[in-house]
Amino acid sequence: MRSPKDFFAPLALGAPAPVREIPVTPSRMIHFFDPGNEKMAAKVPDIAKKVDVLLGNLEDAVRADRKEAARAGLVAIAKANDFGKTQLWTRVNSLDSPWVLDDLITLVTEIGDKLDVIMVPKVEGAQDIHYVDRLLAQLEARAGLTKPLLVHAILETASGVANVEEIAGASPRMQGISLGPADLAASRRMKTTRVGGGHPGYLVRTDPVGDDLTEGRTTYQQDLWHYTVARMVDACAMHGILPYYGPFGDIRDVVACEDQFRNAFLLGCVGAWSLHPVQIDIAKKVFSPSPSDVAWARRVIAEMGDGTGAVMIDGKMQDDASVKQCRVVAELADALAADDPELAAAYDAATKEALG
Numbered sequence: 001m002r003s004p005k006d007f008f009a010p011l012a013l014g015a016p017a018p019v020r021e022i023p024v025t026p027s028r029m030i031h032f033f034d035p036g037n038e039k040m041a042a043k044v045p046d047i048a049k050k051v052d053v054l055l056g057n058l059e060d061a062v063r064a065d066r067k068e069a070a071r072a073g074l075v076a077i078a079k080a081n082d083f084g085k086t087q088l089w090t091r092v093n094s095l096d097s098p099w100v101l102d103d104l105i106t107l108v109t110e111i112g113d114k115l116d117v118i119m120v121p122k123v124e125g126a127q128d129i130h131y132v133d134r135l136l137a138q139l140e141a142r143a144g145l146t147k148p149l150l151v152h153a154i155l156e157t158a159s160g161v162a163n164v165e166e167i168a169g170a171s172p173r174m175q176g177i178s179l180g181p182a183d184l185a186a187s188r189r190m191k192t193t194r195v196g197g198g199h200p201g202y203l204v205r206t207d208p209v210g211d212d213l214t215e216g217r218t219t220y221q222q223d224l225w226h227y228t229v230a231r232m233v234d235a236c237a238m239h240g241i242l243p244y245y246g247p248f249g250d251i252r253d254v255v256a257c258e259d260q261f262r263n264a265f266l267l268g269c270v271g272a273w274s275l276h277p278v279q280i281d282i283a284k285k286v287f288s289p290s291p292s293d294v295a296w297a298r299r300v301i302a303e304m305g306d307g308t309g310a311v312m313i314d315g316k317m318q319d320d321a322s323v324k325q326c327r328v329v330a331e332l333a334d335a336l337a338a339d340d341p342e343l344a345a346a347y348d349a350a351t352k353e354a355l356g
């Protein structure tokens with residue numbers, strides 16, 4: 001482990017100084033596209049206008065014989081476009097693959113100044129982040145970059161989950177972590193074949209009323225991902241980085257997608273992945289707090305004055321802790337509203353009504 005005193009020192013001569021705080025900009029949806037797929041790539045300039053993050057994916061879902069095309073496509077797209085406030089991320093191939101070294105060398109050298117975050121799949125422990133950390137510093141120095149690239153890990157192996165706290169704190173570059181439910185299910189030998197989401201067989205059942213074990217027993221489906229998401233959220237919060245739910249593979253089931261995203265939002269995640277254009281608005285809706293929740297939060301903050309003591313609002317006790325909960329919601333709303341006049345108007349209208 002590096003000495004805490006050296007933690008914020010660059011890992012190569014001439015590399016930019018690591019950030020002390022992760023920039024918290026809206027990242028409600030990380031929109032995945034295959035930069036080597038011409039149809040998808042053609043849609044990117046338009047999609048960029050409505051997403052917080054665009055991610056050029058080079059790893060799984062890109063065929064082995066299309067890896068070079070995807071890499072070259074991303075370089076071309078990044079050079080040809082200015083996406084304004086929309087961040088540009090990439091997911092490189094896994095560290096044990098034959099492509100990752102060329103992914104990193106090419107992307108940092110060619111478009112390192114356009115990329116914000118590099119997503120690293122199948123991270124097993126801090127050692128994987130340390131490898132990427134040093135290599136990025138060397139490449140940044142050689143490319144003359146002035147802003148350090150940030151790193152995002154996908155939590156998709158059993159050992160990654162076991163080591164999630166050390167992964168979250170492995171480098172000042174660590175920006176966040178996403179759940180990767182498909183690889184994680186395989187790694188753990190779970191028996192779901194779905195990409196994220198629930199499973200009807202994972203349930204609890206009410207007790208029998210009489211002798212008949214089959215009658216009148218309600219079942220409730222449980223969330224397969226609750227434990228992992230909750231652990232990931234704690235690890236991220238502990239290290240000042242951001243947690244994300246990952247992909248929801250049943251593109252057609254927009255209802256269950258919204259539910260899965262909302263569970264993650266309520267547990268502390270800041271965003272999710274959109275794999276298809278239809279999932280963009282779902283993520284936007286879910287990861288922007290509702291106007292009524294924002295109005296309530298602002299009202300509690302207003303009525304709590306200096307934030308200490310206890311008051312009753314509409315029959316509910318508020319105190320020093322609940323005002324902090326309300327600040328989380330209100331601060332997120334302010335950050336999102338700053339770039340979105342429609343959302344700002346909806347929040348202000350609801351607040352006006354709530355405050356009378």
Ligand SMILES: CC(C)(COP(=O)(O)OP(=O)(O)OC[C@H]1O[C@@H](n2cnc3c(N)ncnc32)[C@H](O)[C@@H]1OP(=O)(O)O)[C@@H](O)C(=O)NCCC(=O)NCCSC(=O)C[C@](C)(O)C(=O)O
Nearest residue numbers: 032033039040043060061156180181182183246247275276
């Ligand atoms: C699901 C698929 C195959 C359906 O693709 P489709 O063409 O069958 O769908 P469609 O409804 O017919 O598409 C309509 C139009 O939208 C376009 N389109 C469609 N999707 C996109 C997109 N994302 N961005 C931009 N444009 C898109 C598509 O090209 C088409 O264009 P057209 O009207 O001109 O013909 C397709 O949407 C797709 O490939 N999406 C990305 C998949 C992906 O990135 N997967 C990897 C992330 S999940 C993962 O890796 C797991 C994880 C974390 O690692 C772990 O849990 O382990």
Ligand SMILES: [Mg+2]
Nearest residue numbers: 060156180183
């Ligand atoms: Mg995966």
